[in-house]
Each structure stands twice: as structure tokens, then as C-alpha cells.
Amino acid sequence: MLRIPCPFCGERDHAEFSYGGDARVQRPALDDRSEERWYRYVFLRDNPRGPHREFWQHVGGCRAWLVVERDTGNHEILDVRFAADAMKEAQCE
């Protein structure tokens, strides 16, 4: 069982969480008319073997969206933060 340390609720079984996929894909602005950027956003994924930043929602707990960094090769959880904070940091990067 994956155990995800929710920053609000503490460490919980991943069965309490719902998976939201790759957190690194950035949705283009709604008025962006570039087909290429929308294609990449909707369909293309890095799919790395190794550290992967991904969304999880704690639906069985505080309902917060989280960004979890997890190693897809061994399921080790490397980092967890609130999605809102992680997205702000990503925009600053």
C-alpha cells in the first residue's frame, strides 16, 4: 500500500486518494489557438521511470489537491505539497 503523507491530515493509505495524473503538463491559456500546444497538453506525457510529479486529491480526507513526487520505479514518495503552492512555485520557476 502506498502511504501518502497529506500535509493537512498526515500519512494515509493511498486508497483515500484519487489520482490526477502528470502535474507537469501545463494547460494553455483558454484563448491560446495553437493546435500544437493543445495537442501536447491533452496527449503527450513524459512518462518517466523515476521521479514523477503527479496530482492526487485527498477525496477521503481534507479533499485538498496535492502534488506528490513519487518514484515510478519503486513507488517511493519523495515529496508532497499542496497543489496550490506547487503551482505557484512552478509559475515562478
Added chain:
Amino acid sequence: MKRYSAWKLFTHALRGHKDWPEAWRAAEPKKHYDVVIVGGGGHGLATAYYLARNHGITNVAVLERGWIGGGNVGRNTTIVRSNYMIDGNTPFYEWSMKLWEGLSHDLNFNVMLSQRGHVMLAHSADQMQAHVRRANTMRAHGIDAEILSRDELRREVPDLDYSDEARFPIHGAIVQRRAGTARHDAVAWGYARAADRLGVDIIEHCEVTGFVEEGGRVTGVETTRGRIGAGAVGMAVAGHTSELARKAGLELPIESHVLQAFVTEGIKPLIDQVIVFGAGHFYISQSDKGGLVFGGDLDGYNSYAQRGNLPVVHNVAEIALAIAPHLSRLRLLRHWGGVMDMTMDGSPIIARTPLDRLYLNGGWCYGGFKATPASGWTFAHTIAHDAPHELNAPFTLDRFREGVQIDEGGSGPVPGHH
């Protein structure tokens, strides 16, 4: 290499089965091949075999980083069927079913195809209607399909929960009688041996670490056993397609997910067909050794680890008991995970790539085993002609960009939902 036959079996038995020749050579890599296939799973071996058999291209190497039969071809639930309903899938999987039906003779290797019938249950009147629609589509394509009422089903498959207390009452089923199971290891070994007999080099413990390119064209691969030149390179490493294709600079509409499978202790014959639950994801059959072989849904998150987690084990067990409560006293012997290429529409990719003479076979989601013969057949054609066979023409890489996805499940671009 000698042909297998009843006579050979008899004469070898007299000698205590001590001098059977190896099924395929342990080939040393040559400097150059006309075609290099990366991945010695079922699809890669089938591709090499059909390159030699159908197209006369015998200067072929299959590079396998592990050993033959050690990947997903040995990790599936062995079901073969062709009950697909979407344009593109329907004729492709039926061609695969037809190849299965002649495969043991073609390969001179018993793949133990057992056409025991594939029974997909319906749990509501509406689902029966959906099954009728599927059956009509299949019949319109010349594929066998039957609709069984609850009473007809009960006579054929008595050991399910037909009571009114069942969580999902059984209304009937759609049946494909030509479908069934095959011995998964034998498929790998049979294709490997048959390809070897036609001159294909099968090179195990040889991992591809990079591609050699000249002016937008692939001319070879770098491997852990040195550089190997190639007129063309085909990738058939489903589960790990993204990681390999990245070495050639390709970005793909694929996520890797883990799918678990289970085997119980062996018991006397109980389940004669392949039974598929209709109100969730669950499929079960009984192996020749007596173990019940079954599986369910993906774990639901990106993973390259060949192991899953307890929530899916729990869910699969619950479904098993919902349709057949008497399974509750069986013990699990083994359970394992395999890594699946999940594409954005749930259908595979067998196509040319943006790089000249580099070809992609992948994205098999969890339907790869049944597709093995047709996948090899059409991929070999694609490589030999540098153009797709009509059966794999819809399975392009560009279909996502062009908006012509083949989404059998209607789940949209969320790989974990297919």
C-alpha cells in the same frame, strides 16, 4: 533444427528425453542486420518471424534485454478473443484470432489454443441491449457472436450466482465461442523457435541504450553488447515504450501503468469458459493445471514497478465473490504485476515514426497478448514496405493530433481509465 512430431516425441521418449536440441540458438550479435527488432516479447518475436516468413527478410536480429518469455508475454491472463466493436479494432483482432487458429501448425509448436468460449455477462436489460449491438457489429464483420438469455447461460455456466440477492443480478451474456485461452509461454517459445529456424538471430541479455542516426534516418542501435548496424529498427517493448522512444527523441501519448493478475491453488474443473464480469472489470478462466487465473483493473497510477497494491487485490476479490461466492475458500497461490503502455485512447500504435526507418509497435494497454499474431504480421509488413498494412493503417501515431482516436471504451484521453 528438427521438426517436432509425434514420432520425434516417441523416439526421444525411448532415450529418456535427454537429447532434445535447443529450441533456438544463442546467437552472437553481428555487425549489421537488415532489420533489428528491439524487444524479444511475443510481438517482437512474431514480427521477426513474419518478416522472414512473409517477406523473405531473414537477416534479422531480435534484441532482448532480459530473457525470452520474461516480460509481459509471460505475465498475462492468456485470453484471446476478437469481440471488438470499433472501426480499426474489429478487423485487426479478428485477423489475429484467425492466425491463432492456425498458429500451432504454422509454428510447429503447440501453443495450446483452447477455444473454450468467452462469456461476457450482462447485469441489466440495458447492458443486454449493448451486448446485442456488439454481437450485431461482430456478425456484420463475419465474427461469431451469440446472445444467451439468463436461462440459456445458466445451463452452460451453472456455477455463478444467479440468485436474486446477487449484488449485480445476471441477465444474460454475449458469447464468442471461438475465443478462449492460449499457453502464453508457448507463444514466446514457439515464435522464437520458428523465427530462429528461418535464420533470425535471437540475442538475449542485450539492452538497447541508444539509436544511431544519420540525417534523420536510423542506421543502427547502441547496445550493452556494442553497436549494431541496421537497415531498419522496430521497437516492440510495450510497457517501456516511452523510455526507449525517448532515446530516439520521441514523445508519446502513453503512460505506463501496473496491472495485477492472480492464480489460485489448483482445483478440479470448475470454470470451463473465460468468464467476464459486466459491472466492473474482472475476467477469470481455469488453467490446464487447475488454477483459476484472473485479473481486474489497473492500479490507476503511473508505475514501472512490476508489483501492485492491496486496494486492487481487495477489489478483484470482491468482484470474484460477487459473481461466484463459492470461490471464497480458495487460496491465492501467486499474484504479480505487469507494466502496461496505456495510450490516450486505449488502442495500440503500429506505425512509422518521424525518424526514417524507425518503426513503433506499442501502446498495447492490457490487450497485447491476444493481438500478438496480428501485431507481428502487420508490423512486419509495415517495416518491409515502409508503409502500413491495411489492418494497422488506423493505428498511427498521428491519430491523436488528427482527432481520429480509436477509443473502444469511450473513456477519453485519460490513460488510466481505459
